[in-house]
Amino acid sequence: MPDSISILDRLIALTRELMHIPSTESRPEERARCFDVCRNFLQAVPGVSIREYDSNGFASLVAGPAGLEVPGILLVGHLDVIEHPDVTVYRSTIRDGRLWGPGSGDMKGQCAIMIELFCDLHRRFPGISLGIALTSDEERGGEDGVGYLFEKLGIRCGLAMVPDGGSINRITVEEKGILQIRLRVIGHEGHAAAPWLGPNALKTLALCIARLTQHFDSLQDATSPDHWYPTCVPTICSTPNRTVNCIPGEAEAIVDIRFPYPNTIESMLDVVREIAGPEVIIEPVNTAATTRLSPDPLYLQITEQLTGAPAKLVRASGGSDALFIAQYGIPVVLSSPVVGNLHREDEWMDLASMELYHRICERFLIEKLVVA
Template sequence: MDGSAGATGPDRALALAQRLVRIDTRGGGERPAADLVADVLDDAGFDVRVDEPLPGRANVIARFGPEAPRTPITFTGHLDTVPAEESGWSFDPMSGEIRDGRLLGRGGSDMKAGVACQVEAAVRAAREHPGDTAVQLVFTFGEETGCDGAALIDEAALTPTDLLMVAEPTGNRPVLGHKGTLWLKVTAHGISAHGSRPELGRNAIAPLARAASRIHEHRDWPTNPTYGPATVNVGTFHAGTQPNLVPDHAEMRLDIRTIPGFDSDDAITEITRLCGEDVDLERLVDLPGIATDPADVAEIMELLAPGSSAHPPEYATYFTDASVLAAKLGTPAVIVYGPGDPEQAHVTDETCPVAAIAASTTTHHHLLRTQNARSIPDAERNRTQNATGQT
C-alpha cells in the first residue's frame, strides 16, 4: 500500500491509514477515499464495485472467494468524517503524520484506521490463502449524518453474511451493539410583526425555547440494565433574522438515543408531551439499535480479546452503519471492533494509537482465517484454488 518492499501487514495498514487521513472527507467528498481502497482491493484480486449515487460520494463493495448463498464475514466501515476547523487544532487535521506513537488527523480513530486494518487483513488473507478465504467488504459514505451511504446500497448488491464486523473505535474491545438513534426537527410557528410592536405578532421563539428548556431539564428518561439510559440532546436552535422583527419561525433539532423498551415511537410520544401542542415534529433520522447475544459470539469474542466473554457485554452509545446494513445482510451477528480510541472520536486534535492499528490488523486477519477455515467446504475451496491458479 505504501509501495515499500518487505513491509509487514501492520506497516501496510498504517501506511493506508495515513493516506486515508490525508484525503479530506470532512462531511463529504468520499470518492477519492473510495477509489483508494478499491484500487488496493482490486490489485489483490477482489471483485470490486464502486457506486457513486451522489456526486463525489461513493460506496465500495468488494468480495473475494467462492460464490455462495452466504459469506462467513463482512467487514464494514465508513469513509467520511465529521468536520474539523483548522484554527482550533494544534496540527493539520489532514496531517496523517506519526508522532509519539500516534497517528494524527481527523478520522484517525473514527474510523479510517479501522478501514485500513480491515483492508489489509482481507488482502493478506486473499494473497496468502486464496483457496481458504471468503470475505465481503462494505465501505460507505455519509455515516456520520445518519448512514446515508448505507441506506442507498441496493440489497441485491450484497451477499448475506453470518458475521458483520464494524471497525468503529472501540480500543480493540468487542462491542456487541449500540443504542438506536432518532433525530427530530421540532418547529414552532408564529406571526411576524415589527419589533417595536411585538403585541401585533406571535413570537415563535417563546414556545420553542420553553420546550427546549423542558427537554434539557428532564431527567426521567428510561434506562436499560445493559444499554444504560436513553438520552436526549438539544443539538441546534435557529430562529429570527434581525432584532426588529418578530420571528414567525423557530426550529431546533434533537438527538435521541433509544434503548430496548423505549423505541422511536415512545420517544416521540414523550417529546410531544414535553413540547406541548404549539410545535410540529418531523423525523429526520430513525435508526434501530443493534443487539448481539453474547452467547452467540462467545468464541469470537475470545479470539478478539481473550477473557472478554467472561465479562458483561459492552454496548456503544453511538450508532453505526449496522443499523442499516444488518437487515440488508440477512440479520447477521454484529460485533463492533476497531483500533480507534473511543474518547478520540469527533474531538479536536484527533489521534489513534499506532500499536492498536497493528494489533487490530493482526486480529482481523486471524479472525478471517479462523472463520473461513470452518465455513468453506472443500469443494468450494478447490474451485477457488483452481480459479486463482493455486495448488
C-alpha cells in the same frame, strides 16, 4: 510482498495515505481519490471481483471472491471523515506510540487493517469466503452507504465486522437509537412593546424545549455508569427575525434524542408529541432504531487469548453503521483498536493496539473461514 516491511509499517503507510486525503461530505472528488487508493490494493488480488455503486453521489465499493454472492464474513468500513473548517489539518504524525490526525481512529486506520487482511487472506487462501465493503457517508448517517447496500441492494453476509466502536477488549453489544427532530412554531409577528398581541413563536418554542429537557433530565439514572437512559439535547435554535424589538413570527429548533431498548422511535415520538403540545409542529429529521448485536463467541475467546485480558461486552450511546446490518439478524462484531479524540484534529490510534487488532482479526478470520 517484501517480508522485510513489517505488517505495522504497511498498515501505517496505507492509513497515512488515506488520512492525507480530506474525504469529507463537501469534497466528492477527494472521496473518489480514497476509493482509487483502496481499489488499487484490491484489484491486485487474483480471484477477487469488485463492484461499485453510487447513491445520491456517495460511492460504495464491495469486493469478494468472484462468483460468491453472500460471503461468510464481510468487513465493513467507511472512508469519509468529518469536516474541519481548516483543510490543512488533514495530515498525520507519529508520536508517543500513536498515529495522530483526523481519520486515524474513525476509521481510516481500521480500513487499512481490513484492506490488508482482505488482500493477504485472499492470496494465502484463494476463494476464502471473505468480503469487504467500503462506503463514504457514515458521518452523515449511512443511509447512502451501508444503508443503501443492505436495504436497497439486499447485500447480505454470514457475519459482519464493523471496527467503528468499542475498543480492543470492549465489544459493543447494544447501541442507543437516534431521533433527531425539528420543532417548529408559527406565531404572529408583532412589536415587542405589545406582547399581548400575539403568541410569540420563540417563547412557545423555548418553553417546549424547557419542558422536554426537564422530562428527559428526570430520566437520568445516577446508578447507570454507561448512562443507559434516554437523553435529549437541543442542538440548534433559530428564528428568521433579525430585529431586536420584533416578536418573531416563526421559530424552530432541533433536538437530538438518544434512547435505549426497549424504547422505539415511535414511543419516543409519542413522548415528544405529548410534552410539546398542539402548538409545536414535530418533524423527524433523522432516525435510527436501537441496535442489539451478538458478537461471535470465538471472537471473544481469541480477543482474551491475544490480549491476555477479559473481553467486556459494553453498550454505546452513539450509533454506527452496525444498525443497518443487525436489523436483518446478521451478527455484527463491533470492536476496534484503542483510539481517542474522535472527530477532533488531534484524533489518534494507538499503534500497538493497531497491530494487536490486526492479529485478533486475522486469527478469527482464519479459524472461522479456513480451519472450520
